[in-house]
Amino acid sequence: MAIKYELIKECKQSGARLGKITTPHGEIETPIFMPVGTKATVKAMTPEELKEIETQILLSNTFHLYLRPGHELIEKAGGLHKFMNWDGPILTDSGGFQVFSLDKLRKITEEGVEFRSFVDGSKHFFTPEKSMEVQNALGSDIMMTFDECPPYPADKEYVRKSLEMTTRWAKRSKDAHKNPDTQALFGIIQGGMFRDLREQSAKELIELDFPGYAIGGLSVGEPKDLMIEVLKYTTPMMPKDKPRYLMGVGTPDYIFEAAISGIDMFDCVLPTRIARNGTAMTSSGRINLKNAKFFDDFTPLDEECDCYACRNYTKSYIRHLVKENEILGARLLTIHNLNFLLKLSENIREAIKNDRLLDYKEEFYKKYGYIK
RNA sequence: GCGGUUAUAGUCAAGUGGUUAAGACACAGGAUUGUGACUCCUGCAUGCGUGGGUUCAAAUCCCACUAGCCGCC
Numbered sequence: 001m002a003i004k005y006e007l008i009k010e011c012k013q014s015g016a017r018l019g020k021i022t023t024p025h026g027e028i029e030t031p032i033f034m035p036v037g038t039k040a041t042v043k044a045m046t047p048e049e050l051k052e053i054e055t056q057i058l059l060s061n062t063f064h065l066y067l068r069p070g071h072e073l074i075e076k077a078g079g080l081h082k083f084m085n086w087d088g089p090i091l092t093d094s095g096g097f098q099v100f101s102l103d104k105l106r107k108i109t110e111e112g113v114e115f116r117s118f119v120d121g122s123k124h125f126f127t128p129e130k131s132m133e134v135q136n137a138l139g140s141d142i143m144m145t146f147d148e149c150p151p152y153p154a155d156k157e158y159v160r161k162s163l164e165m166t167t168r169w170a171k172r173s174k175d176a177h178k179n180p181d182t183q184a185l186f187g188i189i190q191g192g193m194f195r196d197l198r199e200q201s202a203k204e205l206i207e208l209d210f211p212g213y214a215i216g217g218l219s220v221g222e223p224k225d226l227m228i229e230v231l232k233y234t235t236p237m238m239p240k241d242k243p244r245y246l247m248g249v250g251t252p253d254y255i256f257e258a259a260i261s262g263i264d265m266f267d268c269v270l271p272t273r274i275a276r277n278g279t280a281m282t283s284s285g286r287i288n289l290k291n292a293k294f295f296d297d298f299t300p301l302d303e304e305c306d307c308y309a310c311r312n313y314t315k316s317y318i319r320h321l322v323k324e325n326e327i328l329g330a331r332l333l334t335i336h337n338l339n340f341l342l343k344l345s346e347n348i349r350e351a352i353k354n355d356r357l358l359d360y361k362e363e364f365y366k367k368y369g370y371i372k
Numbered sequence: 373g374c375g376g377u378u379a380u381a382g383u384c385a386a387g388u389g390g391u392u393a394a395g396a397c398a399c400a401g402g403a404u405u406g407u408g409a410c411u412c413c414u415g416c417a418u419g420c421g422u423g424g425g426u427u428c429a430a431a432u433c434c435c436a437c438u439a440g441c442c443g444c445c
Contacts, residue, residue, distance in 0.1 A: 034406095036406080036407070038406095038407050039407085043407085059406070061406080061407080064407085064408095091406095093406045094406090096406075097406045097407090098406095098408090100406090101406090101407080101408070102408070104408095105408080118408040119408090144406075147406095149406080188406090214406080216406070218405095218406095219405045219406080220405090221405095245406090246406095247406040248405055248406045249405065249406090250405055251405065254405075266406095267405095267406060268405050268406080268407095269404090269405070269406085269407045269409090270404070270405045270407095271405095272407085273404060273405085273407065273409065273411090274403090274404060274405095276409080276410065276411090277403090277404070277409080277410080277411075277412095279403095279404085288401085288402080290400090290401085291400085291401080292399090292400070292401095325410060327410090330410075
């Protein structure tokens with residue numbers, strides 16, 4: 001087995017799980033937020049900077065790296081860890097999400113998905129086998145099965161057929177996976193916003209016995225209440241003795257809800273993306289550094305933060321960098337936002353230890369502005 | 373002093389008689405959720421140097437003035 005999951009304790013107040021995942025490239029304390037580095041880099045960040053903010057595991061993307069620079073090159077370089085100089089754990093997404101996000105540039109069949117490259121328009125046929133070939137070449141610690149992520153809204157019949165195909169693709173992924181001893185392959189539960197379909201998907205995938213499971217198909221534009229409802233009933237369908245990963249979540253409210261429902265891992269491009277557009281996540285809510293009110297605000301982004309950006313720079317200066325489109329602005333905000341979610345993860349783990357996650361959630365929400 | 377030329381938003385600028393005066397940048401907000409993202413969306417001139425005039429109708433035509441620019445004494 002490539003990874004080991006240890007359930008350390010459950011929060012008596014909330015039911016959230018504190019755990020530890022051991023991978024070939026180190027241990028991960030859960031619940032944990034995973035920064036996204038789609039193209040073998042967390043945009044604007046060096047591995048040293050990621051280490052400094054205590055990043056435990058990164059995400060990267062199979063489909064993007066397959067297009068450029070090509071998995072053969074990365075294999076030749078000695079694998080993704082060596083190629084990008086990151087020696088910690090890496091999780092690679094399968095390309096399944098691109099089935100959703102590139103919906104105008106692809107065609108889905110039972111065999112696989114024909115994509116039109118967003119790089120040069122060329123056609124590429126992606127299959128579960130292809131995704132495994134690429135992920136095996138990359139050498140990630142955790143791989144994902146190739147799935148179809150249906151859009152929202154989608155009618156039930158479509159979602160049912162989609163999930164059943166995702167199960168068949170999961171089986172094919174597992175069969176094609178060459179390195180199960182050094183790379184763990186996670187299954188992805190689909191089923192849209194339908195409880196019975198989520199149950200069907202979970203059941204079918206659990207029969208295939210993966211070392212970890214993810215919830216896919218959420219955070220695709222559905223209302224927040226619906227997303228949380230689906231999350232609440234889907235998580236308990238997942239095995240207790242294996243890691244549980246909620247894909248695509250990165251706002252504090254979703255992170256709390258995920259942890260409380262028993263999720264161990266989550267990832268999102270949001271903190272790095274909004275950083276590049278001038279927004280910071282702070283303990284008292286999001287702030288847009290472009291706003292005129294920060295022109296002469298010489299305080300740090302977040303008084304409670306101890307990241308490099310907050311220790312050394314003011315809102316006024318960072319606003320200036322953002323307004324001038326200076327690279328350092330994006331870098332400082334990225335460091336800060338990732339640190340914020342990593343610190344939030346740590347605080348959640350600490351609260352679980354002390355059986356007070358619901359109390360911590362209320363404190364956080366009041367300050368952040370979720371509760372008036 | 374004389375001749376020519378120009379004057380439209382904070383900036384650049386389209387428009388040369390006919391509905392709510394293009395567009396870009398800047399400015400002010402907003403969005404962003406397994407990254408097609410230095411991206412996207414919204415707002416921003418009751419007014420076209422000033423004052424008169426012609427006309428049903430003027431940023432557009434005419435006159436004067438003011439300012440800038442280019443020549444010539």
